[in-house]
Amino acid sequence: MSINNESKPVKIFISYSSRDREKVEKIHGFLKKAKLDVWRDKDRLETDWSREIAFALADADVLCLMWSKNAANSKYVQHEWVTARALEKPVYICRLGKYRDYPEPLHNRQDVSFEDIEEGSKELIRRLNDRNDFNERYEYNILPKNSYIPFNPNPHFTGRQRDLLELYLKMIGNLNKIGINQVGTVGMGGIGKTQLAVEFAYRFSFAFEEVFWIQAARPEEWRKEFVRLARNRLQLEIKNPEGADADEQFIYALQVYFKKESRKHTLVIMDNVSEPQLLNNDTFLFGITPLTLGCDLLFTTRRHFQLHGVSAQAVDILSPEDAYDLLTVVRQPQTPAEEDHALAICSAVGYLPLAVVLAGGYLNKYTDTSFADYREELIKNKLDVIDIGEVSHEELATRHAAAMGFTLQEDWNRLTDDHARLLFQLAGQFGEAEIIPKARLGLLAGIQAGKSKLHRPLDKAFNLLHDLSMVEKLESDARAIRLHPLVRAFAKGLIAEDETEDFKTSAAEKLKIAYFNYTRLKSELNARGVNAIIEDMQTGIIWWGSAKTSLKKRNVLKLLNNLIGLLTGKTYFSGLKELELLEGALSLSANQLNCDPQQLASHLIGRLKLAEESALQQLALQAENDSGDCCLRLVSPSLIPPGGPLLRTLEGHSRSVNAVAITPDGQAAVSASSDNTLKVWDLTSGTLRHSLEDHIGPVKAVAITPDGQAAVSASSDKTLKVWDLKSGTLRHSLVGHSWWVQAVAVTPDGQAAVSASEDNTLKVWVLSIGKEIGQFIGESPMHCCALAPDNKTIVAGEASGRVHILRLEGVE
Numbered sequence: 086m087s088i089n090n091e092s093k094p095v096k097i098f099i100s101y102s103s104r105d106r107e108k109v110e111k112i113h114g115f116l117k118k119a120k121l122d123v124w125r126d127k128d129r130l131e132t133d134w135s136r137e138i139a140f141a142l143a144d145a146d147v148l149c150l151m152w153s154k155n156a157a158n159s160k161y162v163q164h165e166w167v168t169a170r171a172l173e174k175p176v177y178i179c180r181l182g183k184y185r186d187y188p189e190p191l192h193n194r195q196d197v198s199f200e201d202i203e204e205g206s207k208e209l210i211r212r213l214n215d216r217n218d219f220n221e222r223y224e225y226n227i228l229p230k231n232s233y234i235p236f237n238p239n240p241h242f243t244g245r246q247r248d249l250l251e252l253y254l255k256m257i258g259n260l261n262k263i264g265i266n267q268v269g270t271v272g273m274g275g276i277g278k279t280q281l282a283v284e285f286a287y288r289f290s291f292a293f294e295e296v297f298w299i300q301a302a303r304p305e306e307w308r309k310e311f312v313r314l315a316r317n318r319l320q321l322e323i324k325n326p327e328g329a330d331a332d333e334q335f336i337y338a339l340q341v342y343f344k345k346e347s348r349k350h351t352l353v354i355m356d357n358v359s360e361p362q363l364l365n366n367d368t369f370l371f372g373i374t375p376l377t378l379g380c381d382l383l384f385t386t387r388r389h390f391q392l393h394g395v396s397a398q399a400v401d402i403l404s405p406e407d408a409y410d411l412l413t414v415v416r417q418p419q420t421p422a423e424e425d426h427a428l429a430i431c432s433a434v435g436y437l438p439l440a441v442v443l444a445g446g447y448l449n450k451y452t453d454t455s456f457a458d459y460r461e462e463l464i465k466n467k468l469d470v471i472d473i474g475e476v477s478h479e480e481l482a483t484r485h486a487a488a489m490g491f492t493l494q495e496d497w498n499r500l501t502d503d504h505a506r507l508l509f510q511l512a513g514q515f516g517e518a519e520i521i522p523k524a525r526l527g528l529l530a531g532i533q534a535g536k537s538k539l540h541r542p543l544d545k546a547f548n549l550l551h552d553l554s555m556v557e558k559l560e561s562d563a564r565a566i567r568l569h570p571l572v573r574a575f576a577k578g579l580i581a582e583d584e585t586e587d588f589k590t591s592a593a594e595k596l597k598i599a600y601f602n603y604t605r606l607k608s609e610l611n612a613r614g615v616n617a618i619i620e621d622m623q624t625g626i627i628w629w630g631s632a633k634t635s636l637k638k639r640n641v642l643k644l645l646n647n648l649i650g651l652l653t654g655k656t657y658f659s660g661l662k663e664l665e666l667l668e669g670a671l672s673l674s675a676n677q678l679n680c681d682p683q684q685l686a687s688h689l690i691g692r693l694k695l696a697e698e699s700a701l702q703q704l705a706l707q708a709e710n711d712s713g714d715c716c717l718r719l720v721s722p723s724l725i726p727p728g729g730p731l732l733r734t735l736e737g738h739s740r741s742v743n744a745v746a747i748t749p750d751g752q753a754a755v756s757a758s759s760d761n762t763l764k765v766w767d768l769t770s771g772t773l774r775h776s777l778e779d780h781i782g783p784v785k786a787v788a789i790t791p792d793g794q795a796a797v798s799a800s801s802d803k804t805l806k807v808w809d810l811k812s813g814t815l816r817h818s819l820v821g822h823s824w825w826v827q828a829v830a831v832t833p834d835g836q837a838a839v840s841a842s843e844d845n846t847l848k849v850w851v852l853s854i855g856k857e858i859g860q861f862i863g864e865s866p867m868h869c870c871a872l873a874p875d876n877k878t879i880v881a882g883e884a885s886g887r888v889h890i891l892r893l894e895g896v897e
Contacts, residue, residue, distance in 0.1 A: 094121055096124070096146045097121055097147055100150050100162050102159045104153075105151055112151070112179070112202060113125055116209075121210070124144075143246070146174070147176075148169035150176055151181055152178050152179060157184070167292045172250065173222070178197070179196070197212070225288055231295045232296040233298060234354075235520065239284065241411070244410065248398075248400065265380065267395045268395065268398060269390060270383070271389055271400065272401065278386075286298070290352075293350050295352070297351070298353075300356060300357070302357040304363050304366075308332060311336060315335040321335060321342060328736075332371075336371050340373055340379055343378055350381045352381045357517070357518040361388055361392060361395075371813070403437075403438055405431060408436040412445045426460045430456065439571060442554050443553075463491065497575075500553070508526050509576050513576025513579060514585070514588075515573075518567060528609075555576075590628065592625075593629035593664070597660055597664045619671055626664055663698050665728070667727075669728055670727040673725060687717070690718070691719045696726065744756070744757040744784070750793055753767055753793075754768055761783060762784065763776075763780075765796075779818070784798050786828045789831070799827065799828060805822075819850050821848055823844040824843040825843040826840050826842045826843075828840065828867070832872050841867035841881055842866070846867060847860060847891070863889065865884040
């Protein structure tokens with residue numbers, strides 16, 4: 086920060102522990118004698134870190150941090166220096182004794198010794214009046230251990246200091262409060278919610294033990310994101326990390342980790358939540374919701390919400406002054422007239438941060454365009470000046486869209502690099518707010534590796550896009566990019582709707598060509614890992630497959646496809662099949678390749694050498710001819726090939742599986758085993774949702790209710806059990822049989838179940854209360870049973886060979 090009026094006394098905020106009050110009062114006296122403007126909390130010290138204290142600190146020019154062991158252990162003092170640093174206030178460390186263990190973010194601050202209070206006060210007053218170090222900037226990229234934020238802090242961040250402080254007050258609440266804090270920032274697209282969250286995460290990170298970022302635009306990806314946090318970032322230990330239920334174990338371990346009483350709070354930021362109400366939905370995290378994980382939660386969203394215990398903070402447009410600072414942070418207007426044009430540009434785009442950033446990016450890149458020229462173009466597009474007070478919210482959003490469209494169109498028109506143009510168009514085809522690996526885009530674009538270390542066409546193209554603020558770089562090494570939702574809409578619209586499928590198919594073909602080059606495949610495997618390659622191929626398969634529907638509608642292309650097949654034996658979609666088979670081969674070998682990428686050649690030979698497709702055979706031949714790393718290599722194709730009838734193997738039971746049932750929606754299956762457990766499987770991903778463990782004997786049979794919400798199991802422990810499939814919890818134990826229960830069936834209305842037992846009986850149970858309401862006694866053990874659609878007719882089979890038909894009466 087800078088002090089503009091040198092005649093004004095410096096406003097000083099004194100931060101200290103109440104245990105050091107006596108020394109601090111003496112120092113305060115010396116500062117007052119020097120006619121310095123001092124604010125010190127004298128009445129409510131360490132009882133209420135309030136809004137009044139926070140805004141007194143925000144109004145100060147400098148923080149004098151009275152440092153001692155007492156101060157180091159005070160959470161109130163911690164919040165004060167964290168806030169001062171976040172708001173870019175100079176922090177003067179006033180060392181009250183010999184204790185020098187300073188917080189990591191303040192490690193480079195010069196201190197003043199107060200072992201002699203009078204001498205220390207004189208030195209502090211001299212420095213305060215000198216003011217030479219009031220312009221020092223902080224290293225905001227310093228984070229607590231383990232923390233992860235995919236974006237870098239913005240060195241040009243401006244205009245949101247009050248929003249940062251308001252958000253902090255909401256996130257920490259009352260320092261004496263026990264529990265967690267949860268806040269959602271709300272605002273329209275382009276308003277700067279994500280940027281505010283990024284800066285908040287960096288500037289206030291040391292108010293938390295750790296800070297983590299979750300890409301939350303797609304709820305179906307939440308599970309994967311939180312599992313990655315538990316496994317990779319925190320390296321939590323679970324019983325069986327290679328087991329089928331590993332994801333579920335990691336989610337529960339994460340909740341335990343967050344809720345440890347000995348821990349400070351962990352902040353998790355969920356960016357771009359499309360529907361805030363889903364944060365209360367437990368279907369995504371194995372019966373746990375993001376709101377019950379036990380962490381402090383900050384999320385960004387475009388939708389207003391009402392969630393119990395969750396605060397909302399509206400994010401609004403910038404002030405005219407802040408918008409001007411943002412536009413001119415790199416390129417300054419050189420004349421008063423240019424300053425007026427710059428102000429008019431900010432007004433014309435409605436002070437929308439993203440529109441201002443894009444306008445600034447254009448003006449910084451193309452210095453031959455003056456502020457006056459840019460404003461003139463805005464006027465031509467009917468974006469002269471927006472009077473915010475006279476424009477409705479809907480009209481303002483429309484004007485913002487027009488401003489965005491104009492700025493992006495100008496950027497697009499001036500962008501001459503073919504690679505950059507293609508990468509931007511491809512990025513527009515991905516999902517909203519999706520993080521896209523640069524390598525994946527390069528493969529889809531067909532961009533070859535550079536001819537030397539200095540020739541990097543892919544990096545050059547991305548740098549051009551970043552300079553124009555058309556893409557956001559992620560992570561410190563910028564291995565991935567993201568498009569703002571409004572920018573993505575523009576990029577997506579660059580490809581006509583009727584041309585999109587062909588465009589995506591062409592990109593998928595380029596990716597396929599790259600991966601059927603063994604050298605490129607091996608290089609990508611070593612650089613990025615097998616899972617990234619599989620995801621690349623899955624994108625290619627989806628994009629290629631999207632053309633099937635449109636192709637059927639175009640008879641000419643269909644006839645041409647058939648003609649090519651007759652002449653060459655290779656149809657238009659044979660390349661898609663080859664890519665699917667290669668992805669299948671790598672998926673079958675994923676565990677081995679994760680452990681040792683040098684196994685690639687052997688696994689390609691073992692799975693592809695006898696393939697019918699010549700492209701797969703050629704890839705296996707390239708692997709055979711690889712003379713690289715020394716290793717054991719298969720000679721014959723002895724591994725299971727891809728594309729066979731086997732879709733997936735579900736592993737997890739330790740003894741024989743006796744029965745299986747599938748939910749009516751076909752999304753899940755429940756298996757019953759002699760290891761005394763049932764397991765609930767996700768059939769789409771092959772992952773284990775729940776392990777149901779309460780039987781003390783082998784489970785012989787299982788049935789699922791018609792609504793798919795519950796399962797009934799039968800066991801040799803003489804009981805049946807009713808399970809909630811959503812949460813994986815036990816609802817009821819049905820006790821009444823005197824010997825093994827061999828079979829169970831549920832009525833079509835889902836209200837009752839019938840069980841067959843070795844004790845010669847059939848029993849009927851009401852599932853809602855777990856009560857027996859009737860039985861039939863046969864002449865030998867009952868081995869099976871079934872129910873007719875009328876809910877009343879029961880067919881049962883005895884060990885003697887008899888089949889009984891019974892009617893359930895007296896039950897409505």
